[in-house]
Amino acid sequence: MPRTSIPVTKLSDAGVVDPVEQNGDPVNQHALANTGKTVLRVRNAHATLARTLTLVTPVTVGGKAVADTVVSVPATSTRTFGDLSRALYGTNVPVDVETSGLKLVAFEP
Template identity: 45%
Template sequence: MPRVDIPVTTITRDGVAGAAEVTGDPANGHAVANTSGRTVLVVSNSSVDTAQDVTLVTQATVDGQDVADRTVSVPFGETRYIGGLPEGVYGREIHIDITSADLSFQAFTFPR
């Protein structure tokens, strides 16, 4: 099955309402548009006792070698804001792998 899309909300000077939250899908993973590295991914962990990992899949190579994926640990009951993900490393669409449905996602971007 295809990855579950995380819609991106553009932040404006007039302000925006919070973005819709997408529940984690460990079976299919997720994808979010990467707007020239300006995308901010908000990851919340609803677990009451377990930290959860979010793996951001890289799409770059250096000298023919794959660049290692980035893993971010989200402590139980907390939220992490992840951003500054260059297109040259993560692509125009960031692929996200998880192992728990305790995670939920929102995504924001800033206009140029």
């Protein structure tokens, strides 16, 4: 099954309404269109448990896979990711989540 796309909200000098958070999909996982300036915001809605998010690096160097970026998001916390190098993550970043309790939104300047 294809990965679930994370909608990207275009920012402007007129301001934008915060988009509705997308529930994490631990079955199908996610994909994020990436220009290199794309920002991903991840909120852990669980009251007591940290949850894991993985930004998959689909590239290899010298025939060896580059390690994925694995981040633990503490309970009730938000983490924001940016400067996602297209050379490292590509133009469509695979994003893996541990649980639907991770809430995702993305922005593009």
